[in-house]
Amino acid sequence: MQIRSLSTVDECRHVAALERVIWRYSDADEVVPPAVLVASLKRGGVLLGAFDDAGGAEMQGYVYAAAALKEGRPAHWSHALGVTPASRGRGIASALKAAQRQHALRMGLDLIEWTFDPLQSASAHLNFAKLGIIVEEYAENLYGESSSALHRGAPTDRLIAQWHLSTPHVERRIAATARAAANPRGTAGFENRRHASASITVRDSAVLSAVLVNASRDADGWLRPGISSLDAEATRVLVEIPANFSEMLVQQPDLARDWRLATRRIFQAYLSRGYRVVDFFAVRERGRGHYLLAKAAG
Numbered sequence: 001m002q003i004r005s006l007s008t009v010d011e012c013r014h015v016a017a018l019e020r021v022i023w024r025y026s027d028a029d030e031v032v033p034p035a036v037l038v039a040s041l042k043r044g045g046v047l048l049g050a051f052d053d054a055g056g057a058e059m060q061g062y063v064y065a066a067a068a069l070k071e072g073r074p075a076h077w078s079h080a081l082g083v084t085p086a087s088r089g090r091g092i093a094s095a096l097k098a099a100q101r102q103h104a105l106r107m108g109l110d111l112i113e114w115t116f117d118p119l120q121s122a123s124a125h126l127n128f129a130k131l132g133i134i135v136e137e138y139a140e141n142l143y144g145e146s147s148s149a150l151h152r153g154a155p156t157d158r159l160i161a162q163w164h165l166s167t168p169h170v171e172r173r174i175a176a177t178a179r180a181a182a183n184p185r186g187t188a189g190f191e192n193r194r195h196a197s198a199s200i201t202v203r204d205s206a207v208l209s210a211v212l213v214n215a216s217r218d219a220d221g222w223l224r225p226g227i228s229s230l231d232a233e234a235t236r237v238l239v240e241i242p243a244n245f246s247e248m249l250v251q252q253p254d255l256a257r258d259w260r261l262a263t264r265r266i267f268q269a270y271l272s273r274g275y276r277v278v279d280f281f282a283v284r285e286r287g288r289g290h291y292l293l294a295k296a297a298g
Contacts, residue, residue: 115158132173135277
């Protein structure tokens with residue numbers, strides 16, 4: 001796989017076409033116009049495309065970041081990361097983010113931010129387990145109603161990722177991801193530990209003391225949100241989500257909305273009380289995932 005910078009008008013048009021394919025937008029206004037991409041690249045934006053090693057012209061994925069400011073300091077805002085459906089599961093998203101990080105570091109930046117859906121477990125796994133982000137902000141219905149068939153009319157609530165590029169935590173996650181790619185059968189230094197609620201893959205034994213604040217329940221083949229505790233005083237808490245939210249949006253839209261509203265209340269409650277989202281864990285029990293929230297020191 002080759003990852004290279006994109007800058008021409010034709011390349012930006014290719015990205016816009018790819019964006020429509022990946023997110024299945026019915027409204028062309030939701031696609032970033034090629035002219036905007038070209039202009040932003042002139043002033044600090046970065047646009048990268050992934051291609052076959054054979055040098056084929058077919059783009060398999062891309063990542064785009066615009067120049068930004070965070071509390072007066074230069075940063076990048078990563079607006080989009082996308083991989084074509086036929087190319088998923090090959091590590092392209094991780095490779096694009098690693099290349100994006102290197103570009104930002106060469107520009108003297110130490111922070112990239114972006115948004116992602118808190119109910120999409122694959123995104124959570126990439127962002128926390130492979131990249132090492134943290135989250136301090138929850139945005140309610142940030143983009144309004146979307147024409148994407150992948151969103152199915154659900155509120156576009158988002159977590160805002162902070163990727164502090166040079167921290168030891170991020171460097172460890174990046175290194176572990178690279179080792180896992182080189183040795184797919186290895187564990188990349190992760191451990192299997194038993195939590196009271198489920199058998200999960202964890203990277204820190206301190207997780208075992210975390211309190212699950214929203215134990216879900218199975219009913220009719222679907223995971224349903226249980227009663228939520230919004231005032232736990234534990235140093236670390238776990239927030240459970242379903243692993244099949246995309247399918248739920250299609251087949252059980254009312255249940256998907258219940259999950260959206262339930263997890264919205266939980267994240268807003270704990271983030272407002274000084275917790276940060278610091279990790280996400282796969283659960284051996286089929287159909288679940290757990291976010292780890294930790295109370296910030298002080």
